[in-house]
Amino acid sequence: MKPAGKINLITLGCSKNTVDSERLLNQVRVNNMNITDNPNEADTVIINTCGFIEAAKEESINTILNAVALKKEGKIKKVLVAGCLSERYKNELVKEIPEVDKYFGTEDYSAIINELGGELKYNLLGERLITTPNHSAYLKISEGCDHPCSFCAIPLMRGKHVSKPLEDLIKETEFLATHGTKELVIIAQDTSDYGKDIYEKQSIAHLLNKLSEVDGIEWIRLMYAYPSQFPDDLIDVIANNPKVCKYIDIPLQHISDNVLKSMRRGVTKRRTIELVNKLKEKIPGLALRTTFILGYPNETEKEFKELCDFVEEVKFDRVGTFTFSVEENTTSFILGNPVPEEVKLERKDILMEIQKEISLSNNENFLNKELNILIDGTEGDFYIGRSYRDAPEVDGEVLIQLNGSKLKAGNFCMAKIYDFNEYDLYAEVIH
Numbered sequence: 291m292k293p294a295g296k297i298n299l300i301t302l303g304c305s306k307n308t309v310d311s312e313r314l315l316n317q318v319r320v321n322n323m324n325i326t327d328n329p330n331e332a333d334t335v336i337i338n339t340c341g342f343i344e345a346a347k348e349e350s351i352n353t354i355l356n357a358v359a360l361k362k363e364g365k366i367k368k369v370l371v372a373g374c375l376s377e378r379y380k381n382e383l384v385k386e387i388p389e390v391d392k393y394f395g396t397e398d399y400s401a402i403i404n405e406l407g408g409e410l411k412y413n414l415l416g417e418r419l420i421t422t423p424n425h426s427a428y429l430k431i432s433e434g435c436d437h438p439c440s441f442c443a444i445p446l447m448r449g450k451h452v453s454k455p456l457e458d459l460i461k462e463t464e465f466l467a468t469h470g471t472k473e474l475v476i477i478a479q480d481t482s483d484y485g486k487d488i489y490e491k492q493s494i495a496h497l498l499n500k501l502s503e504v505d506g507i508e509w510i511r512l513m514y515a516y517p518s519q520f521p522d523d524l525i526d527v528i529a530n531n532p533k534v535c536k537y538i539d540i541p542l543q544h545i546s547d548n549v550l551k552s553m554r555r556g557v558t559k560r561r562t563i564e565l566v567n568k569l570k571e572k573i574p575g576l577a578l579r580t581t582f583i584l585g586y587p588n589e590t591e592k593e594f595k596e597l598c599d600f601v602e603e604v605k606f607d608r609v610g611t612f613t614f615s616v617e618e619n620t621t622s623f624i625l626g627n628p629v630p631e632e633v634k635l636e637r638k639d640i641l642m643e644i645q646k647e648i649s650l651s652n653n654e655n656f657l658n659k660e661l662n663i664l665i666d667g668t669e670g671d672f673y674i675g676r677s678y679r680d681a682p683e684v685d686g687e688v689l690i691q692l693n694g695s696k697l698k699a700g701n702f703c704m705a706k707i708y709d710f711n712e713y714d715l716y717a718e719v720i721h
Contacts, residue, residue, distance in 0.1 A: 295333025295367065296324045297406065300357075301421070302350050303340025305477050305513075305683075307373060309430040311338045312418035314372075314399055319419055321408030329360065334368040334406065341375035341447055343615035350375045351387075358389040370394065372402060374447040396448060397433070416462040423666060424470035425700030426682050428477050431459055431497065435479035437516065439543075440554045440622035441583065441614065444479055451480065453488050460500060467506030472700060473664060474501060474510045475681065482515040482524065495523040502533040508702065509664065511681055513539040518556040520565055529573045535678040536573050539608075541581040545600040546593035549586050554621065559600075566604055577679035579608035584641065585634030586614045587625035594637050601644055607652055608685050609645040611638050646712045649686075653710035660720060663688050665701045673697055675705075677715070686713040695719050 297318055301311040314336070318325055329335050335357045339350035350373075357369045372394040376383060380393045394402055400410040420427055434449040435442075463474060476498070478484065485493025498510055510533055515524075517540050528534050544550055547559050569576055582597060589597075601609065613634040616627045663675040666682070672689040680686050690697075690705050697703055697719070705717035 296326045296331060297334045297336065298326050298329045298332035299336045299338065300329065300353060301338045302353060303338075303346055303374065305428045305475070306430055306479070307338050307340060308421060309418065309428050309477070310373070310397060312421055313415060314338075314402060315419035315421070316414065316417050317399055317403050317408070317410060318406065320411050320414055320417075321403060321406070323406060323408060325419075329357065330365060332366055334370065335360070335366050336370045336372060336402065339371060339373035339375035341373070341378045341443065343612060343617070345615070347375055354383075354387055354390060358387060361389060370402065370405060372396070372398060377447045378443065416458055417465050418462075420466070420469060420471070422682065423699055425664070426473040426475065426666070427466045427471040428475045429459065429463060429466070429501075430454075430477050431481060431484050431494075432478040436483065437480060437518075437556070438554045438621070440552060440625075441543075441586065441617065441620060443617045443620055446619055448479065451483055451487055453484050453486070453493075455488065456485075456493070456497060456500060459497065460504065463501050463504045463507060467504050470506075470700060472506065472508045472702075473682075474507050476501075476510065476512050477514055480514060480516040481512055482520055492519070492521045492524075495521060495527045498524075498527050498534050499531060502531055508533060509535050509678070511535045511537050511678075513681065515540045517542055517562060517565055520569075525569065525572050528576075535577075536575050537577040537579070537678055537681065538569065538573075539579040539581075539681065543581065543583050544586065544589070544593070544597060546589070546596045549589050549593050552588050552622070552625070553583075553586065563600075577607040578604075579610070579681070579685070580606050581610040581612065582641065583612050583614050584637045585629040585631075587622065587628050589614075589629060589637075598641060598644055601641060602648070605648045605652065606645070607649070607679055608681075609641070610684065611641060613638060650710070650712045653686075653712070653715055656707045656715055657710060658707060660704055660706050661688065661715075661717070663690065663703055663705045663717065665690075665697050665699055665703065667699045668692070675703075686715070688715045688717050690717045690719060693718065 340346040360366045368391045371390050376393045377395040403410045432453040434451045436451040661677045665673050665675045675688045704720050706720050707715050707717050709716035
């Protein structure tokens with residue numbers, strides 16, 4: 291097989307896809323192949339697709355079609371497609387876009403490297419070519435999901451929940467730390483279920499404690515924790531381990547019992563409120579992030595108002611929203627899509643306006659306070675950084691006046707907050 295020449299990898303979708311791409315890129319590198327960030331300079335383009343919701347599928351299809359167009363123009367020689375969309379719709383894609391040279395599933399590292407003319411180095415699968423800033427990296431602790439949520443196609447694409455062994459995760463974290471990582475962002479389809487399959491109990495608290503012992507790691511941030519069986523020992527670790535950020539991303543999806551039951555979330559409104567209250571009580575200063583789906587088939591104006599009232603009462607630090615998307619082969623598919631798209635978008639706007647005011651009020655509470663800030667870079671007259679309240683890519687930022695200080699990306703500094711807006715804080719370095 292002829293060498294693949296210059297290779298460009300396009301990653302779509304979530305941070306879990308980012309980790310898959312970083313593993314693949316490292317295998318490309320250790321096989322002495324050339325990597326380029328520019329698809330127009332590439333001989334081979336690999337697209338790591340997302341198939342989670344309609345908008346993500348659309349983006350993936352458009353990206354494939356753009357690459358195919360470059361191939362037809364003779365600008366690139368080969369197009370390979372991998373990831374969730376390819377895993378879920380391979381037969382349909384082969385029929386509809388036959389110009390793609392080959393389709394692969396979600397973790398077909400060996401087959402992709404073979405297609406490129408290389409050989410998979412199994413002993414290096416824990417190593418990655420980091421595509422995020424070096425000081426902040428994702429750690430994917432498991433794959434797949436066992437929850438039966440009615441709206442979600444992830445189990446169809448990623449399979450059942452499979453935890454990575456603790457030893458492998460420590461080794462991967464040590465690799466990241468030696469390459470400059472200071473902030474570890476813990477991800478999975480459900481991080482709170484870590485260990486149930488291989489250690490016969492939820493072991494996420496133990497994992498965080500062990501990862502915090504790795505030299506060089508200073509912040510550990512937990513994303514995607516499922517609310518139905520949130521372990522108490524995890525609360526203790528977040529409250530008491532100084533390296534674990536007092537931050538939890540816990541996608542609730544809704545609060546109405548009618549909607550939660552139809553969503554098959556395995557949790558009620560009462561239990562959700564009890565959990566949120568417990569988290570706030572046991573972890574002073576906790577930054578709580580959540581996500582809601584709007585326009586689910588049985589979400590009436592009554593259920594939507596119930597959700598708005600809940601958001602106003604809890605005052606989450608961060609809120610993300612999705613509009614409901616009909617997904618084939620999920621249990622909600624038979625419910626159809628009765629809520630008009632314009633109503634979904636209107637509800638999204640209303641909820642985000644509520645959250646905007648909450649966020650403004652929450653940020654005001656930090657006026658004249660001192661926070662430890664991790665610097666991500668510079669922009670104009672400011673350093674761009676984040677506090678423990680801010681996950682990369684999805685949350686707010688802290689803008690710090692340059693004022694002649696010599697900070698670099700990856701540095702921590704103490705800063706005093708002097709101004710704020712709905713999503714960001716403004717600060718000056720104090721030491």
